[in-house]
């Protein structure tokens with residue numbers, strides 16, 4: 674049985690991590706049986722990041738490598754029916770979301786004081802009180818340094834918001850009439866698109882990126898469509 678680590682509801686979302694939401698949805702798309710594992714933290718992960726899975730004693734980190742593993746080990750193709758050009762577009766969309774929009778999301782959640790206090794600051798609640806505040810602030814500083822090294826952190830908040838909004842608009846254009854990214858049938862990159870759409874649409878965090886997402890009805894309709902199809906239990910809870 675496959676065990677998925679790093680997937681735990683937070684901030685009104687299925688998971689705090691869009692990458693964990695992506696992997697969870699790709700597991701649902703694959704139809705393979707799996708369970709959620711307890712204690713999945715970056716510290717325990719093979720690559721120091723969540724999500725990761727354990728399958729028949731093998732631990733695999735990174736959502737893209739997890740997908741590769743599911744497809745090769747179980748003879749699945751989450752992009753079945755897509756042309757070579759569509760597969761290339763799928764990869765391009767995933768890279769836009771995971772390697773660009775993600776960092777704008779991190780900026781909105783970690784660098785905005787109010788969002789940080791109600792969101793990521795709680796990641797450290799389980800630590801002993803004597804060290805909690807230090808680790809919280811050190812981690813926030815580390816995220817700031819990572820944003821600077823990645824490059825987005827060198828821009829002003831308004832510039833970051835502008836770039837992030839362009840990526841969201843590009844995603845909405847790519848979905849277009851839908852119902853899915855590549856027509857009538859969901860494929861692998863819909864998991865990534867869904868993960869980032871819900872992560873930015875949630876009103877839990879406030880800021881220009883959330884506002885930009887909320888202005889794109891295509892994103893909301895698309896997320897709801899995927900929720901209905903793959904997360905009926907959540908739709909029932911919300912109803």
Ligand SMILES: N[C@@H](CCC(=O)N[C@@H](CS)C(=O)NCC(=O)O)C(=O)O
Nearest residue numbers: 690691692715722723724735736737
């Ligand atoms: N390329 C990775 C990215 C995963 C990732 O960035 N995970 C974040 C949470 S959203 C994480 O674990 N960060 C912890 C850290 O950087 O220390 C994937 O696709 O799985």
